[in-house]
Amino acid sequence: MSGHSVEEIRQETRKYWVVFLALVVLTAVTVWVSYLDLSPGMAVFVAMVVACVKGGLVAGVFMHLISERQAIYSILIMTVVFFIVLMVGPIFARWGGTGVAL
């Protein structure tokens, strides 16, 4: 298995706690922001940005994606592309359509 020294592992442990604190703070932030009177578009944007930062921390640090190798990255990048297509595709299908809400 990957040879990490005891000291390196302890350093990582410290990082985990820092990230934990950051996640708690960001969660509080996202709840606080929801009580502000933002426009719907803005509200969604801010909420998603915060969620992405939180998600990035979990993925990057807890799931140690930051130090992971290319094989995993390429799979994930491909997945993200298709995920975006799946998110965006059906919505755009309505654009300029016959006007039926379906």
Next chain:
Amino acid sequence: MSVLETHAEEADDHGHEHHEEGFLRKYVFSQDHKVIGIQYGLTALCFMLFGFFLMLLMRWQLAYPGQPIPIVGGLLGDANAPGGIMLPEFYNQLGAMHGTIMVFLAVVPLAVGAFGNYVVPLQIGAPDMAFPKLNMMSYWVYAVGGIVMFASFFVPGGAANSGWTSYPPLSVTATTGQTWWLVGMVFLITSSLLGSVNFIVTIVQLRVKGLTWMRLPFFVWSQLVTAFLLLLAFPPLEAAGFFQLLDRVAGTSFFMPSGLVVSGEVVEAAGGGSPLLWQHLFWFLAHPEVYVLILPALGIVAEVIANNTRKPLWGYKSMVYAIGFLGFMSFIVWAHHMFMTGMGTTLSNFFQITTMIISIPSVVVLSALFISLWGGSIRFNTPMLFALAFLPMFGIGGLTGLPLGLAPTDIHLHDTYYVIGHFHYVVAPGTIFALFAGIYYWFPKMTGRKMNEMLGKLHFYPSFIAINCIFMPMFIQGLAGVSRRLYDGGMQYSHAQPVLEWNQFMSIAAFSLAVFQIPFVINLFWSAKKGKKVGANHWQATTLEWSAAPSPPIAHGNFEKTPVVYRGPYEYSPPEHPRGFMPQNATSAEGDS
């Protein structure tokens, strides 16, 4: 791991070796990819036969509407065919289940579950798949899904009858069989997901020393891309399946629009749902699914052609890049199945363009395979006959897809027999022929015996003629405007009258096709017991399953010695040995013609 622990494990292994594996462990709950591959193969062939039988029933009705079905008419029961005469409700069940069974229970399990499982570990020099237990689970979850699908015929109201596409609101308000269909699909999708993880890890991690990416047999590449398609495209259908189940069973309205009236009665549902949502989620899977249907076939055909032309494949690298590109593109063309849903022109243009672009890699692969024949010393054995026939058949299937992928022509052709002709050409004389090629080709490896060539040719030639007679007239009917899924084959419509006579022609061709599968079935079972015994490399092939493993391969571990690879997969007739071939793992040339 300490030396002590390694030895302890070995001692354990020896201990186990003294126990004879019980019948259940060896043949039923096996973790050996070869046994699992054969389990998949036999199960899939049974379902293929059943799906074929469903089609024969439909073709009788289409040719002779309202006439009692011979032989089996009385056995179908009064709910389906009183007095042997098929009810429209039963016809709809046959249509929906023929499609479902052929796609999900027959072709993919055979192409991926059987051939993929059996051949891939051997071709990469691995002792088994990366996760043997998971492999076993994949098979059994598939088997359960298959049983659920089969059992659905016997519930009140019969099997699913809203097409294999299960569009709501029809499917949500349909009979109980639809719920069974959804449950069955959840099992099948789960099986597929487990399998695709296994395939990708196996191919990435278990290649032997020297087997670099560009030395992989094309068949392995095709299975790798297929696995990625299954992995990423199936989950949205699983989600959609849950939604439809909830709509049917829990009264939700994911797909149920507001104010829906069925048979004069207002449907009791909260409403606010979107039938189009189902279509998006369904086709997000179902389009990549059709590439799942064709890619393993391309892989098989490539292997058989390289072997039987005694020369390397032309354009191997282009073929690899082409299918990679194809796999990616397959995720962004799905709405070409939805041109008629009131889509805006911007998005319609987008999907037309991506659909036109996706035809390019298919053309690259097909051309490369054709060019590979040039200058070859072609051996016209049975696998090669099926592989050769595949090429123009896939060509016709592909070409007829073009007017469907362009919205203006699709307006006329959507939901007509033209579509049925198009996709059957690709899957039936396309993929299924390739699968037959694969069976004839790898049978000697699996059993140590060869199949009978005479019976093989008796299977091939009439099948080729019959299958074209079934599907070619469908283009004629489709162009005339005959809709699909009509239980009387268009009899009620004036615009169908000029082309109705084709129904009888096609049905007779279908019955003939059935007759000429008999030599194949006889050949398969007879040869397994009494076929002529052959050596490890019957076809004088270069890939590892032939050159490094006996026929059949060693029960546990496949190879006596783990092979090492020194060269590419198709070194046939190399310059230093023009009448021989260089297996991937050989240190010197072999063969003499």
Next chain:
Amino acid sequence: MSVEIPYNVDERSDTGLYNAKLGVWLFLASEVMLFGALFSSYILLRTGDPGFMTIPHEIAEHLHVEHGALWSDQLSVPLAFLNTLVLIFSSVTMVLSWAALRLKDFGKFKLWMGLTNLCALGFMVIKAIEYNAKFSHDLLPSSGNFLAIYFTLTGLHGLHVIGGLVVNGYLWGPGSKMWKTEPERFTNRVEVAGLYWHFVDLVWIFLFPSLYLL
């Protein structure tokens, strides 16, 4: 009897991975597409129906809220906020349990993994409270599409939590015997289970604002 599969425990040099690690990432990729489809459906349904967030009249009467009240007000933000913290905490304890094994500290592993499992249980308890609050007011998935999506999304997520709990419970309990015979393989198992668990946390990170705050 099974065959010796290479790279089950040791990493393959060109990929830097052992088999199960690649396997679980692939599985997670498919899960991204599964939850992605659910989110996509939520977006499509919500933007397609102007009345999506509004409680229908009959139900509003039944709940004694004013006409035109929104479904989201029926959800408890404080409870979900608490649940978010619980899950995030369980993510930390999970990764710490793996780090403990790498430091060869089995005792610490038991502690952190035990905490992870307690958090998971706590999450489900809070979820049960939330669900019960809905059911007791006759609020079901069939009541309207917002609730349908809410129950489906949180329900599927909840099933994933339970699945993780079962696996982690096994690794904490009977499965931990493997630490004595094959410590590296056991450590890998915990790592793989951890990756799955973090993903479950990740999904909730997006679920929480999407359902409760927006």
